[in-house]
Amino acid sequence: MNHQRVAITAKAIQVLNQLKEKHGDLIFHQSGGCCDGSSPMILEKGEMYLDDSDVLLGQLDGVNYYMNQDQFDYWKHTHLTVDITVGRGSSFSLEIPLGVRFIIHSRLLTPEEDEVLNKR
Amino acid sequence: MAYSKPKFEEKYGNFINGKFVAPVGGAYFDNTSPIDNTLIAKYPRSQKEDVDLAVAAANAAKDAWGNTSATERAKLLNKVADIIEANLEEFALVETCDNGKPIRETLNADIPLTIDHWRYFAAVIRAEESSMAELDAHTVSINLKEPLGVVAQIIPWNFPLLMLSWKLPPALAAGNCVILKPAEQTPSSATLLMEKIADVFPPGVLNVVHGFGPEAGKPLASHSGVNKVAFTGETTTGQLIMQYASKNLNPVTMELGGKSPNIFFNSVMDHDDAFLDKCIEGAVLFAFNQGEVCTCPSRLLVQEDIYDAFMERVVARTKAIIQANPYDTSTMVGAQASNDQYEKILSYMKIGREEGVKILAGGEACKLEGDLANGFYIQPTIMEGHNKMRVFQEEIFGPVVAVCKFKDEAEAIAIANDTLYGLGAGVWSRDAHQLYQVPRAIKAGRVWVNCYHAYPAHAPFGGYKKSGFGRENHLMMMNHYRQTKNMLISYDKNKLGFF
Numbered sequence: 001m002n003h004q005r006v007a008i009t010a011k012a013i014q015v016l017n018q019l020k021e022k023h024g025d026l027i028f029h030q031s032g033g034c035c036d037g038s039s040p041m042i043l044e045k046g047e048m049y050l051d052d053s054d055v056l057l058g059q060l061d062g063v064n065y066y067m068n069q070d071q072f073d074y075w076k077h078t079h080l081t082v083d084i085t086v087g088r089g090s091s092f093s094l095e096i097p098l099g100v101r102f103i104i105h106s107r108l109l110t111p112e113e114d115e116v117l118n119k120r
Numbered sequence: 121m122a123y124s125k126p127k128f129e130e131k132y133g134n135f136i137n138g139k140f141v142a143p144v145g146g147a148y149f150d151n152t153s154p155i156d157n158t159l160i161a162k163y164p165r166s167q168k169e170d171v172d173l174a175v176a177a178a179n180a181a182k183d184a185w186g187n188t189s190a191t192e193r194a195k196l197l198n199k200v201a202d203i204i205e206a207n208l209e210e211f212a213l214v215e216t217c218d219n220g221k222p223i224r225e226t227l228n229a230d231i232p233l234t235i236d237h238w239r240y241f242a243a244v245i246r247a248e249e250s251s252m253a254e255l256d257a258h259t260v261s262i263n264l265k266e267p268l269g270v271v272a273q274i275i276p277w278n279f280p281l282l283m284l285s286w287k288l289p290p291a292l293a294a295g296n297c298v299i300l301k302p303a304e305q306t307p308s309s310a311t312l313l314m315e316k317i318a319d320v321f322p323p324g325v326l327n328v329v330h331g332f333g334p335e336a337g338k339p340l341a342s343h344s345g346v347n348k349v350a351f352t353g354e355t356t357t358g359q360l361i362m363q364y365a366s367k368n369l370n371p372v373t374m375e376l377g378g379k380s381p382n383i384f385f386n387s388v389m390d391h392d393d394a395f396l397d398k399c400i401e402g403a404v405l406f407a408f409n410q411g412e413v414c415t416c417p418s419r420l421l422v423q424e425d426i427y428d429a430f431m432e433r434v435v436a437r438t439k440a441i442i443q444a445n446p447y448d449t450s451t452m453v454g455a456q457a458s459n460d461q462y463e464k465i466l467s468y469m470k471i472g473r474e475e476g477v478k479i480l481a482g483g484e485a486c487k488l489e490g491d492l493a494n495g496f497y498i499q500p501t502i503m504e505g506h507n508k509m510r511v512f513q514e515e516i517f518g519p520v521v522a523v524c525k526f527k528d529e530a531e532a533i534a535i536a537n538d539t540l541y542g543l544g545a546g547v548w549s550r551d552a553h554q555l556y557q558v559p560r561a562i563k564a565g566r567v568w569v570n571c572y573h574a575y576p577a578h579a580p581f582g583g584y585k586k587s588g589f590g591r592e593n594h595l596m597m598m599n600h601y602r603q604t605k606n607m608l609i610s611y612d613k614n615k616l617g618f619f
Binding site for chain 1: 152277332354355414461464468471
């Protein structure tokens with residue numbers, strides 16, 4: 001069974017496709033901290049300097065989803081689903097001009113997922 | 121007493137070079153009130169071209185402004201304070217409408233503090249002096265502080281006018297010209313301020329550009345005509361801004377939030393007195409400003425031997441919070457600033473439940489009636505759990521506190537420091553030793569001792585760890601907006617003798 005840490009809703013993929021048309025290749029980066037933190041940011045690929053401290057959680061419709069390692073340590077027992085909601089976020093995330101905002105729904109990994117993703 | 125939604129124009133401009141101008145591209149965005157999700161007004165959806173105009177205006181003004189006397193700059197900062205004070209109620213009402221926070225907070229906290237920050241920096245530059253050292257009998261070293269030139273400031277939506285007033289006064293007092301970008305959720309009070317103080321500063325000294333982060337924020341943060349960027353917000357954007365600054369070799373200051381612990385030792389319950397009452401309120405301050413505070417005391421740590429008795433009172437006080445129309449002066453908790461924040465908070469409640477927290481209060485959205493039914497209200501919520509849970513580690517930015525027990529001082533300190541962030545912390549005790557030693561052991565830039573959520577000018581505020589760097593609200597912030605000119609002067613008539 002192919003277990004994943006991240007998933008995306010069909011509605012969110014529609015927005016993702018709109019953004020790909022306009023901006024080309026994209027990445028998600030999980031933000032933390034104040035205000036619009038604790039939300040995924042969508043950025044042009046190459047916009048953000050990434051290195052070994054950024055964990056690749058998975059790929060959503062061809063878009064890599066990254067999170068900083070020390071944040072990941074607290075998140076790794078959960079599964080994330082990227083969704084889209086009406087909203088006026090700030091930050092440099094590319095969907096903001098569309099009047100929508102990517103958000104995350106989380107659930108605990110099942111024991112089997114946890115075994116495969118975190119223990120092997 | 122109940123106020124009502126203030127009147128606005130249909131649309132507003134950017135404030136560039138001393139006057140309001142329409143965005144170059146002619147595009148605007150709708151700004152709505154989270155109180156009832158109705159339109160406030162249209163604001164410029166600025167692009168790089170608008171940022172270029174503002175940066176050019178600031179650069180044209182910087183030499184003259186940088187050479188004005190401290191007397192003159194202080195006079196103008198005081199003038200701004202006087203104008204805000206004379207219009208306090210109007211500013212409070214606009215702020216409540218745009219952000220959703222209760223009017224009693226804007227009347228009694230946001231706007232009075234705003235006024236004081238302008239006055240503080242006006243006072244600071246009249247009192248401070250440069251330094252001089254006589255290095256030997258013939259050599260004198262003079263250190264003069266000079267402005268950086270042009271500063272970009274990007275501020276958040278949780279305290280729109282107060283965050284503006286943490287940023288603008290030190291930069292202007294230091295002799296810089298500024299381009300400020302308010303958050304796109306809350307452009308109204310910055311616009312009202314520019315209307316009221318349009319003639320106070322010479323054209324170009326103070327510029328306000330509205331718009332979205334990727335379209336206006338990024339060109340501003342990466343602009344080669346800017347000499348420093350100050351940012352308050354989240355970590356991904358913070359990292360991007362530092363990257364852009366590295367291309368220009370510009371300094372930055374960052375305030376990026378936290379997950380602040382609020383620690384209550386058992387001695388707080390030694391007596392049932394006014395101090396214990398203050399402690400209970402101190403624990404409930406997580407709900408202040410709907411939890412939309414970078415230093416929200418969102419982790420509550422209570423010593424195990426008083427846990428049940430203490431929490432009983434905290435829960436009762438939380439349940440007594442009045443959540444209603446933000447325009448009513450009796451309302452204590454208002455609306456979250458936007459729909460996406462509202463959705464995010466609810467999603468954290470869900471993962472909290474999945475991780476096994478016990479809900480002691482709240483735990484749901486708050487459904488208000490009438491026009492308010494379309495607003496974004498969340499019940500003040502207490503979740504009991506342990507520090508490894510995500511609700512203990514991530515900034516929820518809502519009226520949500522995660523509470524856990526601790527055994528002794530060592531465990532309290534360990535839990536308090538088990539976080540990526542280090543912005544604020546609270547320590548409450550009647551034990552004089554704890555009151556000094558525990559704050560010293562906590563890795564955070566601000567530790568409130570037997571108090572919380574006080575933000576007076578003259579007390580430096582800023583982060584440790586991933587909460588950022590820079591110290592606002594204090595004269596030390598001036599040095600984040602200045603560079604040092606060292607004049608090394610020889611009074612020796614004789615040559616070195618080398619050549």
